[in-house]
């Protein structure tokens with residue numbers, strides 16, 4: 257029997273692997289357990305279409321992205337924020353660059369090279385990875401795992417849970433830990449979708465014609481926030497970057513009415529003057545296209561959401577600049593980019609240890625925070641993984 261301290265990490269996503277790295281560096285013998293056949297499935301999925309690791313904006317803008325938890329995240333991000341994350345990736349031989357929007361990506365855009373290099377380095381540091389080990393909860397002090405060859409138990413001086421949220425369950429994190437922690441008296445806030453799409457009651461005609469099409473350069477207003485961007489019409493409603501940015505407020509409002517500005521770069525006066533030109537014998541569709549360049553999905557939306565259209569040019573211009581789109585709730589959690597809700601912050605210490613389970617720490621998306629897309633999600637997972645791992649490394653049993 258050696259005196260080496262032992263750590264068990266459950267969940268081989270970005271948060272769990274970052275915690276593992278801290279514990280290896282502190283001299284612990286580290287075992288990482290993962291339910292899937294391979295580690296980092298969601299991280300790899302995030303790399304499809306460009307892994308947005310973090311954001312280059314100044315910290316005064318970066319920290320408030322964590323909304324209600326911004327103050328809590330501030331010291332953590334000061335320790336391991338965007339700059340440190342980029343330096344860390346550099347250390348793995350994965351150089352990053354700042355895209356035109358200020359978002360930070362690895363040079364090759366994908367997650368696989370980074371994950372490969374990271375797993376290799378963790379292996380060299382002594383971490384042992386056990387895939388196809390699904391955590392089932394505790395039996396006294398022992399952690400129970402279902403494996404392909406039957407159930408096993410394991411224990412260590414410290415445990416870090418990094419089991420992810422509840423979105424995209426096919427990638428491994430399915431939120432089933434909520435019941436396991438509730439059974440131990442750990443308070444959780446119900447899991448909710450965030451950075452998600454919303455339902456809308458499209459007519460069959462509109463859905464058949466426009467599902468899959470992007471609505472570009474559109475203004476969106478809700479709850480006092482206004483932004484310009486684009487979104488996609490889906491069979492069930494709408495989704496896309498601009499919708500994700502408003503998703504927390506839209507979700508919390510229930511049946512929200514999103515206001516669209518289909519001509520955000522035109523003033524009301526300019527629009528009214530253009531629409532006031534004689535229509536002659538042209539159809540309204542033709543008139544809209546010739547006078548203000550409106551056609552396709554934008555014209556389709558106008559008809560879908562405001563039929564019959566107002567006759568006077570001034571009223572029509574006003575409608576185009578403030579078109580109400582009633583939403584019928586968020587799409588299910590399984591489809592969302594990320595999860596709000598999770599382990600309540602009052603259930604953990606400043607070092608992310610469960611008050612109800614001394615020696616057990618939590619990190620990543622399973623904690624109750626949310627942030628928009630833009631690299632804030634991964635940064636939040638890395639930083640909480642680092643905090644939990646470091647706190648676990650210095651924890652002493654009372």
Ligand SMILES: Cc1cc2nc3c(=O)[nH]c(=O)nc-3n(C[C@H](O)[C@H](O)[C@H](O)COP(=O)(O)OP(=O)(O)OC[C@H]3O[C@@H](n4cnc5c(N)ncnc54)[C@H](O)[C@@H]3O)c2cc1C
Pocket residue numbers: 266267268269270271272289290291292295296297298299301302303306307308309310389390391392418419420421423424427428429430433592593594619620621622630631632633634635637
């Ligand atoms: C399509 C998509 C694109 C995204 N793109 C980006 C992006 O570009 N930038 C960004 O910042 N964020 C992005 N995200 C979000 C980001 O991927 C997540 O926030 C992040 O992966 C969460 O990290 P985590 O370590 O907390 O959890 P996860 O990555 O979910 O890892 C948790 C791990 O725990 C394992 N696990 C769960 N339960 C058990 C159990 N009982 N026993 C054993 N193991 C278990 C899971 O299999 C999983 O491997 C994206 C998400 C999606 C779905």
